[in-house]
Amino acid sequence: MRKRVIAALLAAVMVSGAFTGCGKTKERVNEQGESVITVWSPSDEPAIEEWWISKIEEFNQAHEGEIELRREAIVRADSYAYEDKVNAAITSNDLPDILYVDGPNVSIYAANEVTLPLDDFFPEEEWADFFDSSKQQNTYDGKIYAVGATESSVALYYNKDLLDEAGISVPESREDAWTWSEYYDAAKKLTKDGVVGTNIIMDKGEGLSYVLEQFWISNGTDFVNEDGSAAQGYLNSAEGVEAAKFLNSLIQDGYANIDPIQKEFHNGKAATMLGGSWEVATLEKDYPDLNWGVTYFPVADGDGIPTSPTGDWAASVTKNVQDMDAVKEVMRFLFSEENVTTYAQAISKPPTRVSSYDVLEEYNEYPRSIFKEQLMETGHPRPRTPSYSVLTAEFAEAMLNIFTGVDPQEALDTAAEAMDKDYNKYYANN
Incomplete structure (x- = not known):
């Protein structure tokens, strides 16, 4: 019941216009003059936390002097702690640049303009490498609002x-x-x-x-x-x-x-x-x-x-982003073929990119092949409605x-x- 109340309050706040906040978004530049891009996502099992530490270090070394990637892992011991924090950030106009959301919630944030379309983040040939089921989950009103690394069946x-x-x-x-x-x-x-x-x-x-x-x-x-x-x-x-x-x-x-x-x-x-x-x-x-x-x-x-x-968590880009070029660089990094593959491997879930299955050969063998086949042939996301x-x-x-x-x-x-x-x-x- 509480989830319904939270959802209703969130919708009421956003539709009323109050979600625009009462102040300017904080400047997102560090002491070295680098654009700071922040990701919020739920904390996860040790293998995934280690993946994040490794990848953030890899990205920051490659973009030293230009972009600093940071992540805040939010514990979900209280099943609503994540949603509560997001709702508070909406009202205070202090959302992160990149926000992970559960698949069926993509629509509510998109409908209320909390998140932005991502269609131009990847060229057409790269989008073609993502499962249709994942793209469908993350589409609202004909536009893609999130990108995921893993699927489920x-x-x-x-x-x-x-x-x-x-x-x-x-x-x-x-x-x-x-x-x-x-x-x-x-x-x-x-x-x-x-x-x-x-x-x-x-x-x-x-x-x-x-x-x-x-x-x-x-x-x-x-x-x-x-x-x-x-x-x-x-x-x-x-x-x-x-x-x-x-x-x-x-x-x-x-x-x-x-x-x-x-x-x-x-x-x-x-x-x-x-x-x-x-x-x-x-x-x-x-x-x-x-x-x-x-x-x-x-x-x-x-x-x-x-x-x-089908369906899983996916990354969206929020309305509070300041450096769109830097955010695009981060998103292309996080959801590259290699990083989708290694993330899926760490979390033991099917990857969203078709090319990842050339590496994760276990999905070409029974029993994991059953899930790969269903994702490619019969997968259907949860209802896309705000x-x-x-x-x-x-x-x-x-x-x-x-x-x-x-x-x-x-x-x-x-x-x-x-x-x-x-x-x-x-x-x-x-």
């Missing part, structure tokens, strides 16, 4: 021993991906002896939107319309209600838990799991005795559309209500109405 993990015992074979090609009915039937057969057939809940917040939106897309609809201005007739469409009913059947029939235990699949308590691409590294490192595999994201029955989630924070919170609430007995149409109607109300209040006339 979700596929169906399975316990090989349990599936072999049940006599269940898994699809070996994307064209043969399980339909919803086949997925349901497998979950039914696999639910026994204290083990549920599947796990569909990554978390009870934004993870629900990230994973479950694909059931709407595969069934021929989406959460919102193409320009992100309306959820009515999409989120709560007949196709959307059908998707919600299917997911609810897994819960109500006992084949998935609404309150799964921690690491349910990893600990052998769920036979399958809709899990992120990052789980490969976790399973390899921490669960060496688990005999597991990965197959493709399920598709709707009939003429279901093959689809899979009202995403309201949409995702309302969707999560709707699905949890559905899982506990609320009529799917009623729950989705309420969520769609809330998202449209937010969009019409803050963005419809922009």
